[in-house]
Amino acid sequence: MPPETRLAEDLGIGEMEADAMGIEGRSVICSAPAKVNLNLFVGQPDDSGYHPLDTVFQALSLREYVRAEVRASRGVDRAISVQTLVYRSQPGRSPRLSRAATDEFARMDPQGHLAVRAAEALGARRVLASNQRLVLTVHKTIPVAGGMAGGSADAAATLVAANHLLGLGLSHHDLLVTAAGLGADIPACLTGGNCRGTGRGDQIEPLTPGTEKPGPDSKWWVLVFQKQGLSTPEVFRRLDQMKAGRPDRNTLAGLSTTFRRATGSESPELLASLLSNDLQQAAVELRPELAEIGGALLDLGALGWMISGSGPTVAALASSEHHALQIAESINGAMPLFPGVKDVAVAWGPGQGTKLEGRLPSWVTTAKD
Numbered sequence: 520m521p522p523e524t525r526l527a528e529d530l531g532i533g534e535m536e537a538d539a540m541g542i543e544g545r546s547v548i549c550s551a552p553a554k555v556n557l558n559l560f561v562g563q564p565d566d567s568g569y570h571p572l573d574t575v576f577q578a579l580s581l582r583e584y585v586r587a588e589v590r591a592s593r594g595v596d597r598a599i600s601v602q603t604l605v606y607r608s609q610p611g612r613s614p615r616l617s618r619a620a621t622d623e624f625a626r627m628d629p630q631g632h633l634a635v636r637a638a639e640a641l642g643a644r645r646v647l648a649s650n651q652r653l654v655l656t657v658h659k660t661i662p663v664a665g666g667m668a669g670g671s672a673d674a675a676a677t678l679v680a681a682n683h684l685l686g687l688g689l690s691h692h693d694l695l696v697t698a699a700g701l702g703a704d705i706p707a708c709l710t711g712g713n714c715r716g717t718g719r720g721d722q723i724e725p726l727t728p729g730t731e732k733p734g735p736d737s738k739w740w741v742l743v744f745q746k747q748g749l750s751t752p753e754v755f756r757r758l759d760q761m762k763a764g765r766p767d768r769n770t771l772a773g774l775s776t777t778f779r780r781a782t783g784s785e786s787p788e789l790l791a792s793l794l795s796n797d798l799q800q801a802a803v804e805l806r807p808e809l810a811e812i813g814g815a816l817l818d819l820g821a822l823g824w825m826i827s828g829s830g831p832t833v834a835a836l837a838s839s840e841h842h843a844l845q846i847a848e849s850i851n852g853a854m855p856l857f858p859g860v861k862d863v864a865v866a867w868g869p870g871q872g873t874k875l876e877g878r879l880p881s882w883v884t885t886a887k888d
């Protein structure tokens with residue numbers, strides 16, 4: 520039995536075809552946040568190859584938007600389809616649709632898309648009538664393979680959207696269980712705010728709630744996206760190679776204790792001094808230019824920098840929105856020195872977790888090439 524079907528059965532989702540008759544033509548929009556890891560401690564891999572983590576996620580204002588809609592099927596019964604529109608970030612301005620990146624996405628196998636896998640995991644096919652299909656449209660602003668949970672945000676938004684659209688009635692806890700079965704970062708995208716992740720990063724303890732709009736305690740980030748992504752398993756493998764033969768400094772009970780008491784009102788200077796990431800050295804060994812970008816951000820006045828998750832996005836902390844925009848503008852000006860850089864963005868956190876939206880943001884409808 521495929522794991523997705525087993526998950527659906529565990530959640531008690533059976534054949535509910537009749538219930539689906541009234542939902543054709545309805546749509547639901549959900550958004551889910553990108554994340555950075557404020558700290559990330561990595562232990563020795565378990566038998567399955569996964570590494571135990573102790574990390575604090577911060578949800579950012581950079582978000583994916585997923586629209587889920589039930590339509591009459593066209594040939595294939597109960598199909599689940601996905602279309603992804605990719606937008607490029609620009610500091611202080613609305614994201615802009617990228618035709619080239621969107622076309623590239625269209626060539627990917629939809630069955631590998633985490634949004635489709637999330638809908639399958641909820642048993643969406645079992646709820647659709649035989650003459651219906653589920654159509655997912657993802658508006659993507661989080662970089663692919665950037666260490667910021669872009670795919671996980673698509674899955675989290677789809678879980679909440681499909682639960683609502685198809686009337687599945689699953690609780691937040693049910694969705695967290697499904698999310699953890701799909702990928703390590705998805706529960707953090709559902710939860711939002713500052714939250715601690717243990718286990719594979721999927722056991723979540725909320726610390727500080729996220730806000731809808733930036734406030735006095737919000738932290739401002741400059742994010743430097745790379746043209747080429749990094750593979751998460753490859754970065755973990757490199758870390759294992761680097762640790763081989765060295766005694767493990769059991770870091771798993773380390774700084775997260777400090778963050779457990781975090782109120783969100785700590786100063787950006789204090790937060791900058793606490794940033795740490797066990798995967799950073801491995802990511803930098805694979806991509807030495809990432810350390811040069813971090814150094815340049817410090818030279819431009821950033822309070823601190825780190826690799827986001829397994830990278831390769833470089834995240835630098837600023838003291839205010841104005842400061843972040845200034846740094847972003849300067850690093851944009853220095854682009855010729857860093858040919859691997861794709862885009863620079865400014866975002867704040869902690870933002871809210873996955874949530875229903877009344878409408879898509881205006882830049883979706885007004886997006887131009």
Ligand code: C5P
Pocket residue numbers: 568569570571572701702703704718719720751752755
């Ligand atoms: O769970 P997710 O699909 O995000 O993980 C991708 C890969 O990253 C895993 O297959 C594993 O190789 C590595 N990983 C790990 N330990 C974690 C999370 C991810 O080794 N805690």
